[in-house]
Amino acid sequence: MDLKALETFVWVAHLGGFRTAADRLNATQPAISARIAQLEEDLGVRLFDRETRRVTLTEKGLNLLGYAERMLALRAEMLQAVGEKGAVRGTIRLGVAESIVHTWLSRLVERLHYLYPAVSLEIEVDSSTVMREELLSHQLDLAFLVGPIAEPQLKSVPLCSYDLAWVASPTLPLPPEPVPLKDLARWPIITFSRNTQPFGAIQDMFVGSDMPAVRMFGNSSLATVVRMTLDGIGVSAIPSLVIARELADGRLKIFQAERPLPRLDFVAAYAKKPDSYIAATIATLAVEVAGTPTAGLLL
Amino acid sequence: MDLKALETFVWVAHLGGFRTAADRLNATQPAISARIAQLEEDLGVRLFDRETRRVTLTEKGLNLLGYAERMLALRAEMLQAVGEKGAVRGTIRLGVAESIVHTWLSRLVERLHYLYPAVSLEIEVDSSTVMREELLSHQLDLAFLVGPIAEPQLKSVPLCSYDLAWVASPTLPLPPEPVPLKDLARWPIITFSRNTQPFGAIQDMFVGSDMPAVRMFGNSSLATVVRMTLDGIGVSAIPSLVIARELADGRLKIFQAERPLPRLDFVAAYAKKPDSYIAATIATLAVEVAGTPTAGLLL
DNA sequence: TCTCTCCATAAAATAAATTTGTGTCTCAGT
DNA sequence: ACTGAGACACAAATTTATTTTATGGAGAGA
Numbered sequence: 001m002d003l004k005a006l007e008t009f010v011w012v013a014h015l016g017g018f019r020t021a022a023d024r025l026n027a028t029q030p031a032i033s034a035r036i037a038q039l040e041e042d043l044g045v046r047l048f049d050r051e052t053r054r055v056t057l058t059e060k061g062l063n064l065l066g067y068a069e070r071m072l073a074l075r076a077e078m079l080q081a082v083g084e085k086g087a088v089r090g091t092i093r094l095g096v097a098e099s100i101v102h103t104w105l106s107r108l109v110e111r112l113h114y115l116y117p118a119v120s121l122e123i124e125v126d127s128s129t130v131m132r133e134e135l136l137s138h139q140l141d142l143a144f145l146v147g148p149i150a151e152p153q154l155k156s157v158p159l160c161s162y163d164l165a166w167v168a169s170p171t172l173p174l175p176p177e178p179v180p181l182k183d184l185a186r187w188p189i190i191t192f193s194r195n196t197q198p199f200g201a202i203q204d205m206f207v208g209s210d211m212p213a214v215r216m217f218g219n220s221s222l223a224t225v226v227r228m229t230l231d232g233i234g235v236s237a238i239p240s241l242v243i244a245r246e247l248a249d250g251r252l253k254i255f256q257a258e259r260p261l262p263r264l265d266f267v268a269a270y271a272k273k274p275d276s277y278i279a280a281t282i283a284t285l286a287v288e289v290a291g292t293p294t295a296g297l298l299l
Numbered sequence: 300m301d302l303k304a305l306e307t308f309v310w311v312a313h314l315g316g317f318r319t320a321a322d323r324l325n326a327t328q329p330a331i332s333a334r335i336a337q338l339e340e341d342l343g344v345r346l347f348d349r350e351t352r353r354v355t356l357t358e359k360g361l362n363l364l365g366y367a368e369r370m371l372a373l374r375a376e377m378l379q380a381v382g383e384k385g386a387v388r389g390t391i392r393l394g395v396a397e398s399i400v401h402t403w404l405s406r407l408v409e410r411l412h413y414l415y416p417a418v419s420l421e422i423e424v425d426s427s428t429v430m431r432e433e434l435l436s437h438q439l440d441l442a443f444l445v446g447p448i449a450e451p452q453l454k455s456v457p458l459c460s461y462d463l464a465w466v467a468s469p470t471l472p473l474p475p476e477p478v479p480l481k482d483l484a485r486w487p488i489i490t491f492s493r494n495t496q497p498f499g500a501i502q503d504m505f506v507g508s509d510m511p512a513v514r515m516f517g518n519s520s521l522a523t524v525v526r527m528t529l530d531g532i533g534v535s536a537i538p539s540l541v542i543a544r545e546l547a548d549g550r551l552k553i554f555q556a557e558r559p560l561p562r563l564d565f566v567a568a569y570a571k572k573p574d575s576y577i578a579a580t581i582a583t584l585a586v587e588v589a590g591t592p593t594a595g596l597l598l
Numbered sequence: 599t600c601t602c603t604c605c606a607t608a609a610a611a612t613a614a615a616t617t618t619g620t621g622t623c624t625c626a627g628t
Numbered sequence: 629a630c631t632g633a634g635a636c637a638c639a640a641a642t643t644t645a646t647t648t649t650a651t652g653g654a655g656a657g658a
Contacts, residue, residue: 001374003302018605031647033606038646044383050605052655060381067377074373075300078366082359084343318635330616332637337615349636351624 001042006068008035013065014138016054073274089118090278095131095143098222102242108289129195142279146197147267156269157283160290162239164198164261165254169232178256185212188234190225193218205259237261300341305367307334312364313437315353372573388417389577394430394442397521401541407588428494441578445496446566455568456582459589461538463560464553468531477555484511487533489524492517504558536560
């Protein structure tokens with residue numbers, strides 16, 4: 001009756017499958033099968049109903065889940081309390097919004113590695129919408145995304161707030177500021193991809209009978225947005241911090257438009273599981289790092 | 300960071316040595332060394348000071364002990380809650396007073412084996428005094444002995460109360476009852492060994508300037524006491540229940556003396572550790588078994 | 599029906615833990 | 629001092645567990 005078996009059990013229960021749990025735990029599917037089989041044999045009880053497309057907890061299994069989580073939480077607390085920092089071990093799946101990759105993520109990674117050398121990260125860059133789902137389905141342990149977070153299963157702490165700016169190449173023949181929306185609409189608007197908050201906000205600006213049709217180029221890569229803007233393909237709406245360098249050497253410029261852009265409020269979010277000790281710790285670290293003034297400097 | 304390692308740690312801490320812990324856990328001393336070394340490495344912390352003749356907990360170790368015990372208690376609770384009976388596994392070191400061996404012990408063993416087939420017992424028969432010490436030093440998990448128990452570290456529950464009777468062979472030329480003490484003193488008094496409650500109580504009866512010197516034959520084996528009494532070597536003071544057969548067929552008889560003998564109140568006692576689940580369970584079973592009227596029948 | 603996904607199972611390969619056999623150190627008792 | 633017993637550390641070999649690789653079967657969906 002191993003802790004490893006209990007941990008496996010918890011992940012299978014959360015993810016609803018042996019295979020996905022295997023991926024999450026960096027093991028093969030038969031290894032997971034063996035651990036669960038062992039646990040079931042030790043307890044003399046069936047823990048999962050193997051249905052065709054997913055496994056579900058039996059009543060006994062549901063009962064065990066509570067204990068198993070308390071057990072793992074206790075272990076985490078114990079490690080924190082009596083172990084040295086290096087004793088905090090594990091792999092955390094972290095989802096990060098791209099803006100943050102371009103600002104302070106590397107500093108966080110550095111600091112984390114310094115403080116907790118045995119914690120490793122698997123970083124995934126994606127849109128806040130996707131990451132929210134992945135948090136809920138336990139595919140991610142922690143994410144830095146655009147808030148606010150409404151889901152009660154998730155805990156979130158504010159990280160930083162970035163302003164979104166209208167940006168264009170100086171070569172673009174913009175009319176005098178503030179640029180009216182109908183003039184703006186002459187160029188494609190390049191920004192975050194569809195299904196993001198800024199994309200929707202901009203789209204909403206152009207709703208109305210007297211408004212011109214607007215072409216929007218949603219892009220999942222901020223670097224590409226910057227590239228396209230530099231090339232004068234259109235105007236863009238991105239956090240000013242991520243183009244600090246381009247602004248400084250004059251290759252891009254910020255302009256005011258008829259309508260200002262909303263701010264982006266980033267938060268760190270993680271599932272409220274009893275064993276989210278490490279995630280909570282990293283979230284705290286992130287608050288520190290994101291709050292530091294130098295955080296805005298690019299790379 | 301295994302539960303087995305934590306369990307080992309707890310036993311080493313309680314017993315104050317690797318070797319004794321090894322004996323307790325049915326393992327070799329290097330195995331224990333390895334487990335502790337592993338735990339220390341995982342935590343990055345030294346848990347024991349290896350002094351010359353014993354090991355003592357470091358501050359960190361003391362800190363860990365609390366967590367480890369909570370962890371083991373949680374495991375036991377979990378097994379009890381979600382596992383089937385057969386999932387309750389383990390070896391319990393049980394100390395038993397000989398009177399109980401002769402009355403209801405076998406029924407308890409039978410019942411335990413039926414209810415919890417995976418629990419095994421290591422039974423030791425000894426005097427209550429010795430067993431009390433062994434409970435305190437964690438060499439025994441549970442004992443059935445003569446109460447009451449004053450030690451606050453021990454929990455005890457009443458089991459049964461046996462009367463102690465003056466017994467002699469019918470061939471012994473006893474004066475009319477109640478036999479005065481000074482007549483009694485003509486024969487050796489055969490009873491439990493020195494350092495037992497009855498031995499002391501009888502000795503006390505003969506304290507006083509006008510009292511005759513008494514010869515007392517303390518014996519650690521009740522069977523031997525019975526044998527010697529049958530042979531007419533002297534009178535004895537033993538629980539009447541253990542000689543039910545001899546009384547029935549007239550080979551021994553009970554007589555009244557000037558001073559009555561005290562009762563023997565047996566209790567089940569175990570250390571108040573958080574992981575004493577199984578011991579507590581067996582104690583409860585013992586209460587049932589000892590309370591059953593048929594308990595008095597021999598074998 | 600065919601295929602895809604998902605879990606179970608068996609055998610082989612790794613990895614871990616245990617035992618066996620010594621070594622060292624210290625204290626207690628000559 | 630010297631010696632012996634007791635207690636833990638260490639190393640090599642063995643045993644035991646766990647994991648992987650490879651494959652089979654069963655059900656859902658096209």
